[in-house]
Amino acid sequence: MTSDSDSLLKLIAETRFAEDMSIGQLECLSRVSRLCMLSPGTILFREGDIEDNVFVISTGHIRLSMNVPGRGGVPFLTTGPGELVGWSGLLGDGRMTATATVTEETTLIAMSGQKLRDLCSSEQDLGYVLLKRVAQVLSQRLLSTRLQLLDLFAECRT
Amino acid sequence: MKPAATAHPHNPWLAHSVRITRTAPATPGVFTCDLTFDDAAVRKEYSYRPGQFNMLYLPGLGEIAISISGDPDLRDVVSHTIREAGNVTNALAQLPTDSSIGMRGPFGSHWPVEDCVGRDVVLVAGGIGLAPLRPVVCHLLTHRDAFKDVTLIVGSREPSGLLYSAEYEDWRAGGIDVQVTVDRADSLWHGKIGMVTNVLDRIPLRDAKHTILMTCGPEVMMWYTVQMALGRGLSAESLYVSLERNMNCAIGLCGHCQFGPEFLCKDGPIFCYDQVASILKIDDL
């Protein structure tokens, strides 16, 4: 058990997500986390479902898509190590805004959204660091989304 | 009256006669055209550095500035990857093999491949921006041992737009980490989806401060690529961009390609980022 939780702590510490977090904060996180190993093709969560977990990718590759009737599942982003998926569990109502599909052998750190929210209230320092980190991830995601939206390579088409 | 003088031997307006040896489709709306000089002496003399461009001339239609996309060490044939975008390029795309056209060049500044020796190199290409970087790839492959880690990030609107995709495996085999990403795809695509900046964010950098980065693509893409690179610890004087405006004379005399104080045809198109940083984000400059 101890070695499992040590290795979980280590994996969390190694992610870019956990940069600048103190040992104490990492320990708090690891107490509400568990490790998941998933194989390609696994659907992590579906768009529209309520999902309590928030996931940080340790290794691997995940594809995000949204379902549009008549177009099927439209993939719009893939993410990899250090990235966050399922942030709605922490910030929103837990209803997922995308379907997440594993595309390579992937190791995820799954954190309980409810317990994270409780932690943020009780350990405000950790709460600040966590939400700051989530804000950074999301702002980067927003910029990427805008760049995709600008359709910069559109002139490539005749 | 003095007798008529012969044309000045180095008249920069004089185009050489060249012939199409091969025209092949590349991606939708994009084709590659290989040219060779009619005059053997000119063919022997001609050489170019990666990043330079030629003015391709279709008499009666006009000239266009096209980056050279071939291997600079193979000089008999000069290769250009061209997007069909107007009168001249559309006509050029239809010309059969052995057609005669004109060419002036090479013009412009070049990618700093000589500065890459002993360093990690990152190339970030978007859309047709891979074409002016291909000579760099060729050079890095030919002299692979001179460089440390070499990464090429290629972005495209969708999988069908990935330029030179048939060569990626060869490039990987030659020691370049080729990472591919698209803006949009259907569920048959199993690769990365997202902007090139996402991929740049995640590549390992052993020695960011001494890594050299060259990027070519839409200006907005290059800007955010550079910002991402700066955020990851690369230094401004090791970042290179390729700027573009319409060109008419290619010799710095007609004024069309000016961007701030720079004539893109002779001061560029390749610039070190720190030289153009202060003017890149002035709207409508």
Place this chain on the structure above:
Amino acid sequence: MSLPVLFIARSELDQLIRTLADDGYQVVGPTIDQEAIVYGDIASAEDLPVGWTDIQEPGKYRLERRNDEACFGYVVGPHSWKKYLFPPVTLVASADRTKTGWQMSTPEAEPPRYAFLGVRACELAAMKIQDKVFLGGPFVDPTYQRRRSAAFIIAVNCTQAAATCFCTSMNTGPRCNAGFDLALTEIADGFLMEIGSEAGQALAARLTTAPATSEQLDRGTSARQQAVDQITKQMDTTGIRDLLMNNLRHPQWEDVANRCLSCTNCTMVCPTCFCSSVNEVPDLTGDHIDRERSWDSCFNIDFSYMNGSPTRNSIQSRYRQWMTHKLATWQDQFGSSGCVGCGRCITWCPVGIDLTQEVAAIRSSPSISPATEQVAGKSLEETES
């Protein structure tokens, strides 16, 4: 050259013109056409605007009779010598379809050898600037090179100034100091003549001249001084390069854009503007193509484009391009200002835009920093209360 100043009688001017013509020069100089003083062929002194002067203001140009018969009693008009050195339309190359493919060639015919009669100091400065543009870079323009090296230059020192002149601010005049073969200063019965080159000396030797008397020299000096005294327009050029490049988002650009018509007059009359375009001119068979270079202007909406769309899609951005190029980035490119203070752009602007006033407006108001864009004239505290 410190040769003694000569005097030639007024009547000798015809001899000067004839001698040049006999030597094979096409003598061109100021002449009246369509109620303006422009540059055209000069066969004799009678072709000059004798007894005429010009009244110039922003957006206004008129000719008026003088009360004397001065040959050069005016300043500069809408033409500049770039009309001959950098012609409005010129052949730069040709292409011919042959059995073995397209053959390209460049023009071999010798251009006319011009004698420019009546070049002002600001125009000598403009030629020096265009020399840097066309001859001083990595590529030399053959048309300019041939015409320039063949040109014989007779400068004229200004003896008056227009309200739009500001050569003194740009250190380009009104005195002609160098860059000419001969330089004339008009006094009552003739001209003082300074020798500026060996060619000038050789020509002077074939005219009837006499060393200028000290009385004649004094009259010349006071005539030239009159030009200096009449200059009223100033442009403060202190730190102008950084002033403009640090104020690319200044509200003055919008202000001038509301007046500017983007008509390109200023670029056409400016003696240093050099923008051009090369176009294809096929003959009827399509087997012979001429490549013709014509004057173009950064004020044309499609002058600069990317992916088929204009990059300077507003008059504001185009005016800013013209003015910052002329006064600021020209320095980065060519090591000097692009402006010689001739005032033509001010006179010939249909709405009377005066670039000296645009510079002054930017200089006088606080620069707007992009990081803290404030409501113009108000601080944040004032707007919130």
